[in-house]
Amino acid sequence: MPGSEKKSILPILELRDVRMNFGGVAALKGILHGVPEGIIQAVIGPNGAGKTTLFHCISGLLRPTSGSILFQGQEISGFVPHRIARLGISRTFQHVALFKSMTVLENVMLGRHPRTRSGFWATGFRLPGMRREERRIRESAESYLELVGLKEISHLQAGTLPLGKQKILEIARALATEPRLLLLDEPAGGLNMRETEVLGDLIQRICKYGTTVVLVEHDMNLVMDISDQILVLHYGEFLASGSPRQIKDNPAVIEAYLGES
Amino acid sequence: MKKTDRWIFLVLICLIAVFPWLAQNIGAISHYVELMIFAGMFSLVCLGLSLLMGYAGQISMAQAAFFGIGAYSSGILTAHFGWNPWLAMPVGASTAAAVAWLVGIPALRLKGHYLAMATLGFGVIVHIIFNEEVDWTGGPSGMVDIPGLSIAGWKITSEMQWYYLVWGVVLVVLLFSFHLLHSRVGRALRAIHEEEVAAEAMGVPTFRYKVQIFIFGAVTAAIAGSLYTHYVTFLSPSSFNLMWSIRFVLMVMAGGMQSLWGALLGTVLLTFVGNEWLQVFADFEVVVYGAILLVVALFLPQGLISLFHRAPGARHNPVSPASDEG
Numbered sequence: 001m002p003g004s005e006k007k008s009i010l011p012i013l014e015l016r017d018v019r020m021n022f023g024g025v026a027a028l029k030g031i032l033h034g035v036p037e038g039i040i041q042a043v044i045g046p047n048g049a050g051k052t053t054l055f056h057c058i059s060g061l062l063r064p065t066s067g068s069i070l071f072q073g074q075e076i077s078g079f080v081p082h083r084i085a086r087l088g089i090s091r092t093f094q095h096v097a098l099f100k101s102m103t104v105l106e107n108v109m110l111g112r113h114p115r116t117r118s119g120f121w122a123t124g125f126r127l128p129g130m131r132r133e134e135r136r137i138r139e140s141a142e143s144y145l146e147l148v149g150l151k152e153i154s155h156l157q158a159g160t161l162p163l164g165k166q167k168i169l170e171i172a173r174a175l176a177t178e179p180r181l182l183l184l185d186e187p188a189g190g191l192n193m194r195e196t197e198v199l200g201d202l203i204q205r206i207c208k209y210g211t212t213v214v215l216v217e218h219d220m221n222l223v224m225d226i227s228d229q230i231l232v233l234h235y236g237e238f239l240a241s242g243s244p245r246q247i248k249d250n251p252a253v254i255e256a257y258l259g260e261s
Numbered sequence: 262m263k264k265t266d267r268w269i270f271l272v273l274i275c276l277i278a279v280f281p282w283l284a285q286n287i288g289a290i291s292h293y294v295e296l297m298i299f300a301g302m303f304s305l306v307c308l309g310l311s312l313l314m315g316y317a318g319q320i321s322m323a324q325a326a327f328f329g330i331g332a333y334s335s336g337i338l339t340a341h342f343g344w345n346p347w348l349a350m351p352v353g354a355s356t357a358a359a360v361a362w363l364v365g366i367p368a369l370r371l372k373g374h375y376l377a378m379a380t381l382g383f384g385v386i387v388h389i390i391f392n393e394e395v396d397w398t399g400g401p402s403g404m405v406d407i408p409g410l411s412i413a414g415w416k417i418t419s420e421m422q423w424y425y426l427v428w429g430v431v432l433v434v435l436l437f438s439f440h441l442l443h444s445r446v447g448r449a450l451r452a453i454h455e456e457e458v459a460a461e462a463m464g465v466p467t468f469r470y471k472v473q474i475f476i477f478g479a480v481t482a483a484i485a486g487s488l489y490t491h492y493v494t495f496l497s498p499s500s501f502n503l504m505w506s507i508r509f510v511l512m513v514m515a516g517g518m519q520s521l522w523g524a525l526l527g528t529v530l531l532t533f534v535g536n537e538w539l540q541v542f543a544d545f546e547v548v549v550y551g552a553i554l555l556v557v558a559l560f561l562p563q564g565l566i567s568l569f570h571r572a573p574g575a576r577h578n579p580v581s582p583a584s585d586e587g
Contacts, residue, residue: 059462060462061458061461061462080461080466081458081461081462082461082462082463082464082465082466082467085461085462085463085464086464090462090463090464091462093458093459093462097456097458097459098456098459099451099452099455099456099459099460100455100456101451101455102448102451102452102455106448109445109448110448110449110452110460110463110465111463111464112445113445113448113449113463113464113465114463114464114465115464116445118444118445118446119446120441120446120473120477123440123441123444123445123446123447124437124438124440124441124446125437125440126440130444130445133445134444134445137445173463174463177463177464
C-alpha cells in the first residue's frame with residue numbers, strides 16, 4: 001500500500017520547534033516535522049521518547065511550552081481539545097478510554113457530537129429537528145460500527161468487551177467525529193497477532209478513505225508494514241525520519257532503538 | 262425514553278392520580294397527601310441534582326441555597342412588592358440561574374471533594390445572607406404575608422389542588438430530564454462522568470455542559486422553592502441551611518444516583534422517613550441519616566432502585582440501551 005503517489009506537497013500537520021517542559025524535565029526538545037496529507041505516519045521511539053506527550057500536544061490536552069503546531073495551515077497549539085476535535089483531529093488513547101457503562105453504539109454516537117448541534121432545550125423538549133438528528137446520529141454511528149466490524153455487538157456495554165474489541169471501538173468512536181487527521185496511540189498494544197493484522201488492515205482502509213493517520217506504536221512489524229513515513233524520537237529529540245526502509249537501515253536508529261530491543 | 266421507562270412513567274402517573282383518593286379513604290394516612298406535596302417539591306430539587314450528580318458526576322452541596330433563592334425571590338417580590346406570584350416565579354428561577362452561572366464558572370473547574378467544599382461554602386454564605394438581611398428576608402424570625410397561588414382567578418387552596426399542581430410540575434421536569442438523557446446532551450453528560458478527557462477529545466465542550474447542568478439543577482430547585490413559598494406562606498432561613506443540602510444529596514444517593522426513578526424513590530422515602538415514620542428519632546435525625554447513608558453505601562451502592570433491577574431479565578444499566586427511539 002505505501003506509495004509516494006499518495007503524498008501531496010502541503011503538510012496537513014506541521015510541528016514547528018515544539019517544546020514541552022514538565023517542571024525541569026524536557027519531554028519534547030524542539031520537534032520539527034511535517035506530516036503530508038493522506039499518508040500513514042508512524043512515530044516510534046523507546047519508552048519516554050515523548051510520543052504520547054506529542055499526541056497530547058497535538059490534541060490539545062497539553063499546551064506546548066513553546067513552538068507551534070499547524071493543522072491545515074492553522075495554528076492550533078493552545079486551543080482547547082474540543083475545539084481541535086471540531087477542526088478535524090481525533091484520537092485514541094494508549095490506555096483505552098471508552099465510556100465503559102455506555103453501549104458500543106452509544107460510544108460511537110457520542111463521537112458524532114462535534115458534527116451535530118441539538119442543544120439543551122431542543123433535546124429536553126424533544127423538538128422535531130432533534131428527533132431527526134438523533135436518527136441520523138444513530139444511522140451514521142451504525143455505519144461506522146459496520147466499517148470496523150462491530151455492528152453485531154452494538155448493544156453490549158463497552159466495558160464488557162475484550163481489549164482487542166475495545167481498541168477497535170475507540171477507533172470507531174474517533175472516526176465518528178469525521179477527522180481529517182487521526183491520532184492512534186499504541187493501537188496494537190495488548191492485541192494478539194491475528195487482531196493486529198485486522199487492525200493494520202483497518203488503518204490502511206481508513207487512510208484510503210482520505211484520513212491521514214499518525215500512529216504511535218511499538219509493534220515494529222505493524223509499523224514497517226503499513227506506514228509510509230516514520231518519525232523516530234529519542235528522549236524528546238528528533239532522531240530520524242524517512243520511509244520504513246530508510247529507518248530500518250539508519251545506523252543512529254539501530255543504535256538507539258532497534259538495537260536495544 | 263425506552264419502553265420500560267415509558268411504562269413506569271404511565272404507572273407513575275396513575276399512582277400519583279389515585280394516591281390522594283386512597284389516602285383520604287384511609288383515615289390513618291390522610292395527612293400523607295400533605296407530606297406528598299413536600300415530597301414533590303423536594304423531588305424537583307432532587308431530579309436536577311440527579312442529573313448533575315448521578316449523570317454528569319458533579320456534586321453540589323448547595324441545592325438548598327438555590328431552593329432558598331427561589332423561595333425568597335418569590336417571597337420578597339410578592340410580599341414586599343405585590344408582584345403576581347406567577348411573575349415572581351420565573352424571576353426567582355432566573356436569579357437562581359444567574360447565581361449558578363456565576364458560582365459554577367469558578368467552582369466547576371474543581372473536582373470531587375474540592376467541588377463539594379466550594380459549593381458547600383457557597384451554600385453557607387447564602388444561608389447567612391437569608392439570616393442577616395433582615396429588612397428583606399425577615400431574618401431568623403421569618404417572613405410572613407406571602408400570598409398563596411391562584412390560577413386565572415381561582416385560588417389554589419385545598420391540599421388536593423396543591424398536590425396535583427406540584428406533582429404535575431414534577432412530571433413535566435421528569436419527562437424533560439428523560440428526553441435530555443436520551444439525547445446528544447445526555448450522552449455528553451454521561452461521557453463527562455465516565456471519561457472526561459476522552460469526552461473532551463471527542464469534541465464535547467465538557468466545561469460548558471457542566472455549567473449548563475448546574476444551572477438546570479439550580480432552576481428546578483428554585484421553582485421548587487417558589488412553590489414551597491406560596492404553599493407554606495412563611496419562610497424561615499432554617500429551611501435552607503446546609504442540613505437541607507445534605508438531605509437532598511442523601512435522597513438522591515439513597516434512591517440511586519444513576520437513575521431518575523431512584524431520585525424520586527429516595528426523595529419520597531426519605532421525606533416520609535424524616536417526617537413521619539421515624540419521627541421518634543427526631544433529635545437524632547443526623548444519626549439516622551448517617552445510618553441510612555452507611556447502609557446504602559455498603560450494601561446498595563446503586564441505591565434502593567437497584568433492588569428492582571435485580572428482577573429477572575432486568576438490565577442493570579439504568580439509562581442505556583440503544584432501543585430508546587421514540
